[in-house]
Structure formats: C-alpha cells, structure tokens
Amino acid sequence: MTLEAGERDQARIEFVAAHAGRRATCEGGGHAGPAPGGAQVGARQRYVGRVSGRRMVYGDPPWPFLELTDFTERPEGATEERIWCDEANLFFDDD
C-alpha cells in the first residue's frame, strides 16, 4: 500500500504468525472501481488463496485487512498476485 505523507501513522502493518499459511476465501473481494459518470460500483468477486500473515490496520476505528496470496481461484482474467482483504470478508477454510 502506498501511503502519502501524514498518513503513515494511520496504517499499521504487522505480522500475525497464527494466520500465516492458512487457506482462506475472500468473499465480496474485488474492487470498488470507477463507473460511468464518476460513480463508484461494487463487486462481489471471490479469491481463494493463502494468508501471508501480513495484517494491515487502517485508521481509527481500526479497519483491519489480511493479505491473501498464492491464489488457487481468482476472478476471470485477474492478474494480481496478492490482495488485501477486509477481515470481515475473509473466511478461513479450517474454521
């Protein structure tokens, strides 16, 4: 994540060993991208992969994301190798 000056203290990246390597699905994952007329649109894409263990907490109240990588499933045509997934939308396979 690229943060601007003055914003760096809003994001904290930590390593959570207990999550590292666990398989998980990011549901509702995907971008809220630009749409005609500048409107934003949502997506309910699905990524299945492995949690790296990196956890990013943004702002206050804390908005936590976990990094997902090593995808075995991702949206058709998607090329990214890793995404940050909102913890509330991430489901561990072994739960």
Add this chain to the structure above:
Amino acid sequence: MAQANPLHTRLCEAYGVEYPIVAFAHTKDVIAAVSRAGGIGVLGAAGLDPEEIRSAIHWIRERVGDRPFGVDLLLPASFVEGNAEDLEAQIPDGHRVFVQRLKSEGNIPDPKPLDKPPTSGIGPDMLRRARAQLDVIFEERVPIFASALGSPAFLIERAREAGAPKLWGLIGLPRQARREIEAGVDVVIAAGSDAGGHSGSIGTFSLVPEVMRLARGTNTLVLAAGGVTTGAHVAAALALGADGVWCGTIWQATNESETEPFQREQLLRSNSEDAVQSRASTGKPVRMIRSKWSEAWKQPSAPEPLPMPLQGMLVADIQRAIKDHRVEDWQGVPSGQGVGAITTVKHASQVVLDMAEEALGTLERLRVEPVEA
C-alpha cells in the same frame, strides 16, 4: 378482536416507520419522498464527494425532519496494491482498438471535459475516500449507514458510542450474513441474484430464509432484496420471514428520480428477460437493461471484458461520452429482474402507498383463501 397490522414489522417498530419498505436511490428527492411517505429512503452516495454527501444530508433532513433516512456507501472488501498507471499498462491494445471501433461505429463523440479530476477508485484511494465519506455520515449523525459491499462491522463500536448511525450491511451469501450478524450489525440486507447492479449468485427465495435462520434469536433484522417491485413481493418477503424489503429499480421510474426520460421509457417497456447481466461496464456482471452497449460486447468479434478494475478503466471515457451526449440506444439503465412489473411512472410517495396497499391485500387474500391441498 382487532387484527394486528401485518405490515407493522420489527423494522417499523425499531425505526418508527409505517411501512417495512426501504428505497435505495441515487436521487435525494426520492429519498425524502419515501421517508415522508412512511418508508425509509437510503441515498446511494458512493459516487459523491464528502461535501456533496454533507449537502445532500442537509437537504434531505430539512424535508424529512426526524423521520429516518440513510446513506449507502461502498466499503471496499479488498483492494490491490499498485497505482492507476501500473494497471493502465495491463490493458491489452486489442481491447483499446475494439473500444475505438465502437466509438466510431456508434458515432459517439468525445466526452465533455471533467469539472474536477476523477478519483482513481483504486487501491489506497478507496480507503481514503471511504474514510472521508464515513466521517461525514458520523459527523452529521445520519440515522442509518448502509454498506453495499464490505462489512460495516469495524464501525460498530464507534456507532454505539456516538449513538448513530444504525449499521446495515448488504450481503449475497449466508456466511457473509453470519459474520455480520455475529458482529452485531443492526440490519442485514439479503440481496438475491435477481437484483439490479452487482449481486451474488443465490436467488432471493433461497437466500432470505437461510439468512432468517441465522438471525433468529439475535437483534439483527433482515431485509429481502432482489426482484422486489410490487406489494405482492413485499408480502412474499414477509412470508419468508423478512422484516421488510429493500428495493431499487422501481424508484428510477418515479417522477422525483433524476433518471433520464428515455431510461424511464426503457424501464416501462422492459420485462425480466431484458434485465441482462453484462461485464462490459465494470468487468463484473452488472444487471442492466439490454442496450447496444451490452450487445456489442457479445459480438463474436468482441474481446472478453477485462477483470475489474481494468474494464472500468478501459471504458470510462466512452461510457462518460455516452452519458454526456445522451446517446440513448447505447445506455442500459441498471435494473433488477422485477422490472416487468413497472408499468407507469408515479410519484415515489404513491409507490410506497401502492406497495403497502397491495401487500395488505395480498396478505388478506391469503388469510381468507387458504390454498387447498
């Protein structure tokens, strides 16, 4: 003994409204009209800047007073590291050529210059933007915040401490619902695949009862969404156990909506088969009324739409030009499959009253005319 009003659900009790009908719309006039008529209007504000949201909130509040209303945003459920330039480089030349060909064949002019630079809607921009928008909603003490995409669970503590807003989350899968219910979200909106715009893959009739079972015994209310257009749909949603309905398409065909007149005509002459899914606008299936745009991307010579957000970046200019210059036959208004039930343009308040009346009539008919085995 007087009959209890079957439309007076837990949603009505909790929010002090007459009807369990929630309107999602992008026009603030619709929101005010619905809330004044006894429903709840929720403004789709994801495309607005924070100060535009503040201004809309003030406008609505002046007209609805203490009646509840809400604001809906997109909280990104995930994002990718990188910037717009990195992503632009991933768009194949062949796709750019195809879009140029559509522009030429459709005689579509260049888009008008923008008043302000667009936000990229990509990566960290999404978080910053969502945070700034959320701050306005909290500062203005909007009664309801609805998240159309990501979970609002991380806001629960802040909302409880502030006393507002109530937090609503839109879900497409049962386990998303379970996660939000366990977190204590106030209302879960179970959106079936027949809904307009982006949605999940499970139909409303299957999704709602499953979510109801998950919510049983908790304080979380459940709204049914997807294909809800008439009072009969409201009655059906209540029969499934929902506490109310969330609907969007019908409000685009109201007098108050800023929908273009030709788009209203599209809605009036369309049926469920016309509400097609296309990946051509964003890279994700969006349910919309069929148009030259959606059809062009189905031609044998058309490339596969790119994944989100590349497709949106690829077609942003041409889509803006189509809108700027009102190129009508290339625009398909977002619509759910319930569109076939829209036959006239009415005032939004009349839609609320008609839906409520039809729902009551439907429930009454079922009460006195049980289906025989």
